[in-house]
Amino acid sequence: MEDEQSFSDICGGRLALQRRYYSPSCREFCLSCPRLSLRSLTAVTCTVWLAAYGLFTLCENSMILSAAIFITLLGLLGYLHFVKIDQETLLIIDSLGIQMTSSYASGKESTTFIEMGKVKDVVINEAIYMQKVIYYLCILLKDPVEPHGISQVVPVFQSTKPRLDCLIEVYRSCQEILAHQKAASASP
Amino acid sequence: MVVKAFFPTCCASADSGLLVGRWVPEQSSAVVLAVVHFPFIPIQVKELLAQVHQAGRVGLAVLGTWCHRRQEAEERLGPFLEGLGAIFSHEPWLQLCRERTSGLWSCKATRQQGPTRPGVKDQVMLVFYDQRQVLLSQLHPPAALPDRQAGDATASAEGLAAVFDTVARSEALFRSDCFDEGPVRLSHWQSEGVEASILAELAKRASGPVCLLLACLLSLISAARTCRVFKLRPLSFIWSKLSVCGQLGHRLEQLALVFSTQKAESPAQLMRKANVLVSVLLDVALGLALLSWLHGKDRIGQLAEALVPVADHVAEALQHLLQWLMGAPAGLKMNRALDQVLGRFFLYHLHLWISYVHLLSPFIEHILWHVGLSACLGLTVALSTLSDIIALLTFHIYCFYVYGARLYCLKICGLSSLWRLFRGKKWNVLRQRVDSCSYDLDQLFIGTLLFTVLLFLLPTTALYYLVFTLLRLLVVAVQGLIHLLVDLVNSLPLYSLGLRLCRPYRLAAGVKFRVLEHEAGRPLRLLMQINPLPYGRVVHAYRLPSCGCHPTHSWGSLCRKLFFGELIYPWRQRGDKQD
Numbered sequence: 001m002e003d004e005q006s007f008s009d010i011c012g013g014r015l016a017l018q019r020r021y022y023s024p025s026c027r028e029f030c031l032s033c034p035r036l037s038l039r040s041l042t043a044v045t046c047t048v049w050l051a052a053y054g055l056f057t058l059c060e061n062s063m064i065l066s067a068a069i070f071i072t073l074l075g076l077l078g079y080l081h082f083v084k085i086d087q088e089t090l091l092i093i094d095s096l097g098i099q100m101t102s103s104y105a106s107g108k109e110s111t112t113f114i115e116m117g118k119v120k121d122v123v124i125n126e127a128i129y130m131q132k133v134i135y136y137l138c139i140l141l142k143d144p145v146e147p148h149g150i151s152q153v154v155p156v157f158q159s160t161k162p163r164l165d166c167l168i169e170v171y172r173s174c175q176e177i178l179a180h181q182k183a184a185s186a187s188p
Numbered sequence: 189m190v191v192k193a194f195f196p197t198c199c200a201s202a203d204s205g206l207l208v209g210r211w212v213p214e215q216s217s218a219v220v221l222a223v224v225h226f227p228f229i230p231i232q233v234k235e236l237l238a239q240v241h242q243a244g245r246v247g248l249a250v251l252g253t254w255c256h257r258r259q260e261a262e263e264r265l266g267p268f269l270e271g272l273g274a275i276f277s278h279e280p281w282l283q284l285c286r287e288r289t290s291g292l293w294s295c296k297a298t299r300q301q302g303p304t305r306p307g308v309k310d311q312v313m314l315v316f317y318d319q320r321q322v323l324l325s326q327l328h329p330p331a332a333l334p335d336r337q338a339g340d341a342t343a344s345a346e347g348l349a350a351v352f353d354t355v356a357r358s359e360a361l362f363r364s365d366c367f368d369e370g371p372v373r374l375s376h377w378q379s380e381g382v383e384a385s386i387l388a389e390l391a392k393r394a395s396g397p398v399c400l401l402l403a404c405l406l407s408l409i410s411a412a413r414t415c416r417v418f419k420l421r422p423l424s425f426i427w428s429k430l431s432v433c434g435q436l437g438h439r440l441e442q443l444a445l446v447f448s449t450q451k452a453e454s455p456a457q458l459m460r461k462a463n464v465l466v467s468v469l470l471d472v473a474l475g476l477a478l479l480s481w482l483h484g485k486d487r488i489g490q491l492a493e494a495l496v497p498v499a500d501h502v503a504e505a506l507q508h509l510l511q512w513l514m515g516a517p518a519g520l521k522m523n524r525a526l527d528q529v530l531g532r533f534f535l536y537h538l539h540l541w542i543s544y545v546h547l548l549s550p551f552i553e554h555i556l557w558h559v560g561l562s563a564c565l566g567l568t569v570a571l572s573t574l575s576d577i578i579a580l581l582t583f584h585i586y587c588f589y590v591y592g593a594r595l596y597c598l599k600i601c602g603l604s605s606l607w608r609l610f611r612g613k614k615w616n617v618l619r620q621r622v623d624s625c626s627y628d629l630d631q632l633f634i635g636t637l638l639f640t641v642l643l644f645l646l647p648t649t650a651l652y653y654l655v656f657t658l659l660r661l662l663v664v665a666v667q668g669l670i671h672l673l674v675d676l677v678n679s680l681p682l683y684s685l686g687l688r689l690c691r692p693y694r695l696a697a698g699v700k701f702r703v704l705e706h707e708a709g710r711p712l713r714l715l716m717q718i719n720p721l722p723y724g725r726v727v728h729a730y731r732l733p734s735c736g737c738h739p740t741h742s743w744g745s746l747c748r749k750l751f752f753g754e755l756i757y758p759w760r761q762r763g764d765k766q767d
Contacts, residue, residue, distance in 0.1 A: 022703055023712045025190055025313070091701065093714070095190050095216070096313075099701055111700040111719055115347040117215075184190075 007166040009033075010134050015162055017169065025094030027177065029170050031160045032087045036080070036105060048072050081106040085159040090170065094177050095184065098122075098139060100156055112154075116181060118142055120150060122174045124167050135164045137171060191297045191310045192217035193282060194351055194716070196319040199223050199254070200286065202375035206272065207251045207282060208237065208361075210354045215347065218251050218282060219354045221319075221361055222376040230275050232371040236361075244357035252282025252297075273298075280310055295711045315701070317716045319377040321693040322355045323362075325718050326455050328697055328729060348699055348716075402447040410440060435572040435674065436565070442732075443468065459730055462683040467732065471566035471677060478570055479563040488560055492553035496545065499581060503542045506584075510534050513652065522648045530595075530652055534588060541584040568674045575670040582663045589660035590755065596653040597753030599642055606639035657750065681730035685723065692720035 001021040009015050018030040052068030084105040091099040097115040104110075120140040127134055137156045143149035157167075194209075194217060202223045209220040224233055237248045253269040273281045280297040295312035327349055362378045364370050427433045442464045452458040482488055514531035516522070559577075563570035579586075608614055609632070614625040627635070687694050696718045704713040721729075749756050 020703075022706045025311070026703065026712050026714075028703065091703070093313075093701065095192065096315075096701070096714075101700075113698050113700055113719065117347050 005169075007162055010129075010132065010161045010163060015160060015166065017162070017166055019169075019173070025177065025180065027092050027173050029090045029173070030087060031089075031157055031162060031166070033085060033160050035086065036084055041076075045072055077106070080104065081108055088157050088160050090156055092174055092177050094181050100154075102159065114139060114141065114154065119178070122171065122178060124164070124171055125153075125155075134161065135167055136161070137167050190216070191280060191282075191312050192315055193284065193295065193297075193312055194219045194315050194317055195284070196220060196222075196377060197316050198319055198377045198379075199375050200316070202254070202256060204255045204257060205253075205375070206233070206276070207254050207284065208233075208248060208374075209251050210246060210248055210358075211251060211278070212350050212354075215350065217351075219351050220251060221248065221355065221358050222374045222379075223254050224250075225373040225375065228372055233276075236372050240358060240360045243360035246354055246357040248358065248361070249278055250276035251278055252284065255283070255285040256288060257285070282312070284314075292707070293710060293713060312711050314711055314713045315716050316704075316713065317351070318693075318718075319355060321718055322352055323359070323377070324691075325352070325693050325696040327352055328695065328721055328725065330456075396449075399447045399449055403444070403449055406440065406444045406447060410444070413437075413440075430572075430576050431671070432562070432569060432572040432576055435568055438678070439468065439471075439566065439568070456730075459681075459684055460732065463681040463730060463732055466683040466686070467678065467680065468566070470682060471568055472564070474567035474677075475563045475565060475570055478567060479560065482560050482563065488557050489553060492556050495552055495556075496549045499545050500542065503538055503545075503584075506538055507535065509655065510538070513655065517651065520647065520651070522651070523645055526645055526648050530648070534591075537587065538584060568677050571670050571674050575667050575674075578663065578667060578670075585656070585659050585663055589656045592649075592653040592656040593753050593755055596649050599646060599649050600753055603639065603642050603646070606635050606642065609635040610639055653753065675734045679732045679734040681727060681732060684726050684730040688720065688723060688726050693718040695721040695726060697721040697725065 003019045003021075005017050005019075007015045007017055013034055016032045018032070020028040020030070022028065048068055048071065052064050056062070056064045081104060085102050086105050087101075087103040089099075089101040089103070091101070093099075093116075095116055097113055098119060099111060099113045101109055101111045118141050120142045122137065122139050124135050125138050127136060136158075139154045139156060140150050141152040141154065143151040192215070199220070199222070203225055205223045205225040206228070207218075207220050208222045208224055209218060211218050233250065237250075240246070240248055253272055255269060269283065277300075280299045283296040283298070285294045286292070293314065295314060297310040297312050299310065361374070362376050363382070364372075364374055364379075365381050366373065366375075366379045367381065446461050446465050446468070452461055482491075510531050513522075514527055559573055560570075562573055605615065608622065609627065612624060612627065613622050615621075616623040684695065698719045699716050700719045702715045702717065704715055706712060746756060
């Protein structure tokens, strides 16, 4: 079952949340950011090239122009491969674990999988971020030494940063599955 | 609870048969390792499982049935498969089925006993995994494996590490292939033919005697080294000062490790051996390339011809510097007499040094040629030699620094002690603190006089000290850069990086799942893939121990030493005696 809804992030940009319910024990949430806009790309390129041309008129060295082109290309490739995240996905599978995937604009995907045995709970936390107070969804991990302690807090959707309404949707679905998991693990 | 069935992708196209694997009750998951095909004799299947249990200490069992069929054959196999559940009883009994034409899956897991009604079905989730990749990969951090000597085969590896552990221990099961004439026909990742390479087998056979020979050779060399060094005192002193010797010793140790006749106990040790071998080979290759470049087109001759004029030029620059200091440097007014004394002393020292360099100049080409041959031992050795040559050529700067530092240190000590006298206190050596003291009038008079003299001579000494310390720090920085490069070549784990690049599944940070096409009413199917380790973590986990040329002082203590005029040796190797 697939379902798509439109939300906004903390800065006001548009986000699209895609929900896929594969089975009662497996759900996937996919948040997509707006793509790299042509306007900002053109603006940055023009600025860099104008600055390079200005330097060229001062120094009369044509290496500056080729260096500027090189820098622009490398910078763009580096930005697409290491910085610009297109999509963030959260896959929660009952009795297996929770998987978070970030897909970059160049196609690279970086995945983290947390086993269900290590997950204590999924909560929405408040944080002070610059001059704002924002909400973020995070996974609490169990402490192997202390049974009621928390060893780590893993934030989810760090780059897309959706607002509370989107987080509540995801939170409700996750809690349904976690409740199911806790009931199953409580009974022998 | 949902039953997870880990199914190997290679068995998805196998014919119908029995599922053989391991049941992990804590996670309610069944790890399927192979499919046993019809016809078979149940006793022989049980014997095979017992054999594998003994070899790998992993408790295998028949988990259920596998049915790969067409629509028409359904009626014939159905009751037959139900009957097998009676012969090989297992809780829960899995029944996996796949239709040949449409490729649709269906699964059932039935329990006969348990808290709920007998004969109830559990929900099944299929997780496909690539058996070859899971067998060959290593998880980082490695899960704590139980003792091999433990009687029962209960692997306490947590979570998904249990799957990896099970597959790794069941290697004995994968030894037979479809061309064998054994009693039981299995389907697994090697059933099309056992993987092997002729070159690898030949190398394994040859490595035994080769390692033995090289180990003997290396032990002879290290024995010769130890007996000579500790006999002659001046030789051992020079040995400890030259960085080439340190680098050669380090390489010798590494080679002894690689060619030792003991087999590697753990995968980490095996990786370390491989990393060291690749690092040494690359080093020697780069060294030989450097050697061929140096010896072509008479570059050594050109270098030797350029060396003496460069040394002359440096000496001339130093002379100009000293003349400048003897005048009014930067407009500061110096104490004329002391200035002249110090300046003339350093100028004479410089003159002596230049004469010695000129004495050596006819032999420099030969020395360089022979020293250049050391590049065939490796690029690191060549770089260490370069660092030592720089140290030897700038020996006069080092001497100037030591003279300046000692003078300055003496002055500071004298000043601090006389300052205490000026205030009527003294340093109590017994109690290690400052105590008040009553001095005689003549003691106070002479003390104050000396204090004034030292204070007004301080700027001159301080300036000489500052200039020579800066020169010394420059030389030390250049040497430090070279040592950093040597360190990099020494400690980079190239084999692990190459493995990460070409066979990313071998070094696993974890797993990742992908949901395969899902239809309503059919079981959930997931694909488990290996999540490779990021490059930074590969370097961190497998970096080789280096020579140990790290700065032993922090910035704060360095500044403190500079201020008080104590001698600094920022690139001191570990284990050296303090001067």
